[in-house]
Amino acid sequence: MKILVCISKAPDTTSKIAFTDSNTAFDTTGVQFIINPYDEWYALVRGLELKEANGGSVTVLNVGGADNDPTIRKALAIGADSAIRINMEPKDALGVAKQISDYAKENGFDMILCGKETIDYNGSQVGGMIAGYLDQPFISNASKLDMDGNTATIERDIQGGKEVIQVDTPFVLSAAKGMSEPRIPNMRGIMAARSKALVVVEPGAFEDTTEIAEYILPAAKGACRMVSADNPAELLDLLRNEAKII
């Protein structure tokens, strides 16, 4: 079973968010990057579990510059067999999906797994777009994936319950919580990652279809006013006359 796992990098959740270039670019100064947790914890780990149970290989793929290599090495340390980096700065979901699908078309995979979204841009678009380019089924937001031969049984959490889907390979899937338990790499994995292939592939031609006009930070949180517990009248007064919500 040949599995491709798409991994994106995302700022660590403790990072301070700021912008440069007249608020059109994310300021990466001092930002720690991690593998997007949905990609790592669910897509990658489930891919590895399927490989361990059924044989095959797991390739991780990232679209990005050379500064992403440490992030990719972590995926190799966790257990991926090899890694591909398509050497371009990602601009938007369509461009990333085009590069990934071109690579997948050439190399042929039984399944392509990605996280349900990245925790920075939260677009949830790339998986569906890859499936569109490849003309393959796309199952989004999956919380369970089991294989029996070439047939996958997949569960999705839906409003008020679950949806169970069966689909034959090849397919594209975006993974959500519940798919697997996060794995921490061990020292041997880290040392083994050193000798695994991280192949850099140049991107194919693609014309950007979108551009960032502006990023805007959310309004700062207002100051917190403390009201003494034995003075409910003051609280009511503030809610009625100052906040004007009652």
Next chain:
Amino acid sequence: MASDRFQAPDYYHLDDLLTEEHKLIRDTVREWVKKDVSPIIEDAAQKGEYPIHLNKGIAALGGFGPYIPTEYGGAGLDQISYGLIMQEFERGDSGLRSAASVQSSLVMYPIYNYGNEAQRMKYLPKLASGDWVGSFGLTEPDHGSNPSGMITNYKDMGDHYLLNGAKMWITNSPICDVAVVWAKNEEGRIHGLVVERGMEGFTTPETHGKWSLRASRTGELVFDNVKVPKENLLPNKSGLGAPLGCLDSARYGIAWGVIGAAMDCYDSALRYAQERIQFGKPIAAFQLTQKKLAEMITEITKAQLLTYRLGQLKNEGRATTQQISMAKRNNVDMALNIAREARQIHGGMGIIGEYPIMRHMMNLESVITYEGTHDIHLLITGMDVTGHSAFKG
């Protein structure tokens, strides 16, 4: 304990000096400590229990014998990686670091360096996997700073050795499966013997009532006419230099480890100082708090630079016993002072288990004494620079 919000200080961008592997190793251990250690360690310390289930996690990470070659079950890492692992373990708790440090440097190190191939194959894989717990017997009730005066001894009985004596202050003694024990032969020369649990006459009474390293088991190793098979003698090094070689490795790990405890105290104090409001502003805005925090980050940064350079020397095989003494002494003292100052910043909150401060502080009172006391390390430096020994008879 409240959720672990630890963020490591790196004031001089020391990360730039580390390789990608170093950082991945450190961050991996840090993540594990946050996930598996921080939620349970305070309770374990309060109850005076070593959370032995963590041994499987330590082993899975490669924390037992990080620098032992992979063919013996180790992780085959360099000395800076070993240091970083110890730093992250001790950020969790000195007891956890002690367990990893004893197993790695005081048990696996002598078996690997002074043992023969059969001994390596018999013991190292099981110690690396955490299936076996090891302990190290050098200190005796009447011989702490002066180990060469030890009275534990063995006699050659032809087909075995007969071991008698007692060791004290032994980390993991009550739970150890094997102990590397230092004893004198009939000529008075010190040799290492591997003593296994179950050998007749070998007992490991526990030391109770500790106010320090509470999440770690401590006890004695007592040998009453223990018959030790001859193949259990470590053949490749003897004399006091043999156990001191192990201590060099362990002290090096301590020099890194205590930075972790100091970072945890600093991080907690910095956060608390910014959140605690008195007189209408955060206490971080007051000069006396800033003095404490500024001195803490300065001392942590100096200690980080010291250990990084020592790690380079160790990787090149050039670190001397005296250089390691200086780092152990300086860094433990630094960490203990930071724990005390951090306790002040936390006010009353500093004495309760919701914050890690008091636990680290009490742990460090052991660390400043074990593996060479604060004063003896000073005299080692003194002897090194003057050529005169102030502690040998």
